Amino acid sequence: MGGSGSSQPAPQRAPILKTPWRDISWGDNREALHYLKKFQPQNEELKHIRVLFYGPVGVGKSSFINSVNNVFQQRMTHQALTSTRTADQSFTKKYETYKIQKEDRGNFYPFVFNDIMGLEDGDGRGVRADDLKLALMGHVKEGYKFHPLSSLSACDPYYNSSPSISDRVHVLVCFNNANASETKSSVLQKMKEIREAASDLGKKQK
Ligand SMILES: Nc1nc2c(ncn2[C@@H]2O[C@H](COP(=O)(O)OP(=O)(O)OP(=O)(O)O)[C@@H](O)[C@H]2O)c(=O)[nH]1
Ligand SMILES: [Mg+2]
Numbered sequence: 478m479g480g481s482g483s484s485q486p487a488p489q490r491a492p493i494l495k496t497p498w499r500d501i502s503w504g505d506n507r508e509a510l511h512y513l514k515k516f517q518p519q520n521e522e523l524k525h526i527r528v529l530f531y532g533p534v535g536v537g538k539s540s541f542i543n544s545v546n547n548v549f550q551q552r553m554t555h556q557a558l559t560s561t562r563t564a565d566q567s568f569t570k571k572y573e574t575y576k577i578q579k580e581d582r583g584n585f586y587p588f589v590f591n592d593i594m595g596l597e598d599g600d601g602r603g604v605r606a607d608d609l610k611l612a613l614m615g616h617v618k619e620g621y622k623f624h625p626l627s628s629l630s631a632c633d634p635y636y637n638s639s640p641s642i643s644d645r646v647h648v649l650v651c652f653n654n655a656n657a658s659e660t661k662s663s664v665l666q667k668m669k670e671i672r673e674a675a676s677d678l679g680k681k682q683k
Pocket of ligand 1: 533534535536537538539540541558559560561566567568569593594595596
């Protein structure tokens with residue numbers, strides 16, 4: 478059994494490449510930031526563009542919201558709570574909207590981010606595809622705590638029966654681990670269902 482006397486050879490590490498395996502053009506960040514700072518939705522009824530993040534557990538959905546806010550605030554921020562380690566259960570449990578504050582305090586940019594519970598492996602675990610579809614249509618109210626075993630019902634106080642255009646999700650963003658081959662098949666199935674629902678609703682997807 479193992480132990481210090483084991484003669485097992487040490488596992489070989491892949492050699493570090495001398496040059497990057499591909500060049501990535503990140504574009505002009507200043508121009509992108511300028512565009513976002515000046516951005517106004519064309520539809521005047523719309524208070525903000527709502528962007529919803531979804532994906533497996535621990536892939537950095539909440540961290541990304543903080544990263545975007547860091548850029549706008551020019552300092553480290555921790556608006557969205559993130560987990561400190563990789564787990565198989567989602568750290569984010571509630572439906573929360575994050576706004577980005579403008580330089581003139583009290584005003585916010587006309588785009589918001591919605592963070593949700595991750596898609597966990599297996600049935601009855603993590604956010605349900607049905608709840609995500611309700612969120613896309615604007616039926617989920619702020620602060621709703623997702624129940625992996627049952628979807629939000631129309632009689633629940635967190636059910637928004639008459640969503641405004643600003644309550645609806647306008648852009649759906651899928652997050653995934655760079656090592657996508659690790660994504661479990663049940664999670665991939667939920668992602669497929671969500672993408673199909675978003676396509677039926679005509680949502681932009683990234
Ligand atoms: N290496 C690396 N780690 C990251 C990155 N983004 C987030 N992390 C780390 O991954 C862990 C999980 O990040 P979260 O932002 O909580 O992930 P999440 O998708 O919101 O997770 P759940 O809410 O649990 O579904 C944290 O320890 C982060 O520091 C990244 O781009 N690269
Ligand atoms: Mg999270």
